[in-house]
Amino acid sequence: MNTRNKNKTKQSCDCTISRTDIPPAIQEDLDAVGGIPGLCDQLPPESSIVTTSTTYHALSDPLRMKVLYLLRVQPLCVCVIKACIGIADSKLSYHLTILKKAGLIEGEQKGNWIVYQITEKGLLFAQENPPMPSL
Amino acid sequence: MNTRNKNKTKQSCDCTISRTDIPPAIQEDLDAVGGIPGLCDQLPPESSIVTTSTTYHALSDPLRMKVLYLLRVQPLCVCVIKACIGIADSKLSYHLTILKKAGLIEGEQKGNWIVYQITEKGLLFAQENPPMPSL
DNA sequence: AAAACGTTTCAATTTTAATTGAAATATTTA
DNA sequence: TAAATATTTCAATTAAAATTGAAACGTTTT
Structure with missing residues (x-):
């Protein structure tokens, strides 16, 4: 079982990108935040996003x-x-x-x-x- | 020339409604605010409304x-x-x-x-x- | 109970926004 | 300068939202 994603309330993403494909400055920040999966984990839950955009x-x-x-x-x-x-x-x-x-x-x-x-x-x-x- | 509307920055409305057509409680508040024209004067300018709704x-x-x-x-x-x-x-x-x-x-x-x-x-x-x- | 009034609902149409895939642009690398 | 990469633009299509007018609904008045 995937332990990283158990009990998650935020959505995560399974996409990856090869390390050499993006600007170095951005890559550094990205590493600090846990790469693309870490970045995706910072998204609010889908349901909350939908509620918000419906209001807007x-x-x-x-x-x-x-x-x-x-x-x-x-x-x-x-x-x-x-x-x-x-x-x-x-x-x-x-x-x-x-x-x-x-x-x-x-x-x-x-x-x-x-x-x-x-x-x-x-x-x-x-x-x-x-x-x-x-x- | 219509003196009431000169130099207006808010939009106003020219519509009227016969005094007996609406609930008394609302009519009172409405009178206090200057009737329907007074109410309409409280709208922000059209351009500002459009900007706002575009952002949303x-x-x-x-x-x-x-x-x-x-x-x-x-x-x-x-x-x-x-x-x-x-x-x-x-x-x-x-x-x-x-x-x-x-x-x-x-x-x-x-x-x-x-x-x-x-x-x-x-x-x-x-x-x-x-x-x-x-x- | 019928007529009148204010408001909503519905189906049909029109308008606007979003999606798609191919082609174009701009930058970098070879 | 050619090839490769990242991103945008464009035209065509699809999907969603807004408008329209007629009919329906609920409340009040007669």
């Missing part, structure tokens, strides 16, 4: 960022968000769902309306000079 | 996050990154370009290789518990 994806659309900035001001029903941004209902709903799934906003039914508010996580990304979050 | 887009792919995490450890030539991640040259190059354009990494030719390193901006996003950046 939700933030990667200007429209969605606008919604987040609006909800930073106060909770809002969909119709007000729509009035500010000026897009079709179904389009807005689509983007709200993406923000919601990423945990950046949450919605609550209040009578005839659904009122959305920003979450704590969302707030971290809705700063104009954002002071960044743990995802 | 660069971060929205697991592959690109991996590259960023690797470069957090030390500067690397493309071949080592490739050895860790295990994808085709041209694919890696495509993703490196996106990270570079977003200002998260930079590359320098060193002899036969191109050595990439993470930028200060990139470093802010490559924390496992990221302490967030101003974009």
Whole structure:
């Protein structure tokens, strides 16, 4: 059994590269860190990487960022968000769902309306000079 | 001439909504902030929103996050990154370009290789518990 | 219970992003 | 200068995300 990899929580890589193929300065640093396998061991677990990039994806659309900035001001029903941004209902709903799934906003039914508010996580990304979050 | 909108740096919205159409609690907050136009004035300028979401887009792919995490450890030539991640040259190059354009990494030719390193901006996003950046 | 309202869902389409493999470029070595 | 190596660029394809308009859903009002 491969003892080096037992109980690993980080992902490792099985790839190798011949020692003469890379610049000496980089090779030195690489040796210090345990070569390519040691370097790969420094990657966060795949699941965490996926979570992180999913959050960033939700933030990667200007429209969605606008919604987040609006909800930073106060909770809002969909119709007000729509009035500010000026897009079709179904389009807005689509983007709200993406923000919601990423945990950046949450919605609550209040009578005839659904009122959305920003979450704590969302707030971290809705700063104009954002002071960044743990995802 | 419209005096309200002269010299504006934030974007504003010209949409209105009839006063009775939204939940009272929200209406109150909305009044306090200057109604829908006042709310819209709180949006950052469009250009800043686009810059922000472009950065997030660069971060929205697991592959690109991996590259960023690797470069957090030390500067690397493309071949080592490739050895860790295990994808085709041209694919890696495509993703490196996106990270570079977003200002998260930079590359320098060193002899036969191109050595990439993470930028200060990139470093802010490559924390496992990221302490967030101003974009 | 029917009509009206705010919002979401769905299927179809359009747009954008990612992947692929071959060819091109630039640097070094022979 | 030719061959070899590392990386990028390009055109074509595939895959994913966004948009659209119509229909459905749940709540409130009449």
